[in-house]
Amino acid sequence: MVMACQAQAADLEAGEKLFTRVCGGCHKVGPSARAAFGPELNGIFGRRAGSTEGYVYSPEMKASGIVWDREKLTAFVADPSEVVPGTKMRLWGISDAEKVDNLLAYLATFK
Template identity: 65%
Template sequence: MALTGKNKMLPLRRPMQTDPEPSMKNTAALSLALMLGSSLFSTFTLAAGDPEAGAKIFPRLCGGCHQVGESARPGFGPQLNGIIGRPAGTSANYVYSEAMKNSGVTWDRETLIAYLKDPKGVVPGTRMIFWGLSDEEKLDNLLAYLQTFSQ
């Protein structure tokens, strides 16, 4: 900083820096963007259904035990905010069965669909009491709805 009259601070000018390899910088940035984009896409390719239709399904099939949204708390089951990508048995303030805690499951589209079709088939010993849902459209809608709730 340079001093001028009445002790005002003015920034010093710096010489313009040139990038010796702009193409390398652009290539690196593009590579990073593609890598991050593809990993996010593969993680969040869930929304194949209609979240509004899923919002109508959730209270009937899930809402008796689970909550979603800003004020979601565990009930008979854990709250489901941020379920996509979360390891099973790790939601705070809920006491999971040993079977769920030790399942090694991370919830993604395929695992959630399999679990919602047959909970005890995916995690033997789970305490979840649910007869299963086999309707693919309803599953897609429900998962699209759940995806709208982050951590």
């Protein structure tokens, strides 16, 4: 069995490419990141869902009560509306464990 591994084992470069290709059209990260089509994703680990300034979330996201962690993010990128029914995020889900590992390791570098 492949363990859900921590940042050291993940491929950050692959994670960055994946982010840019699959998420980057709607989300920004980094020092100059701000709300775009989707909310900026700096410090997403431990962040309460629907809580960034300057972004208008769906009522469902705001009311979800989620605090983003590895498990929630993994489930969300696999199927957003399964985790937050009514969310306005539309994504052809990613469920390949290795890809998700790389992606989350990359996101975790943005505090």
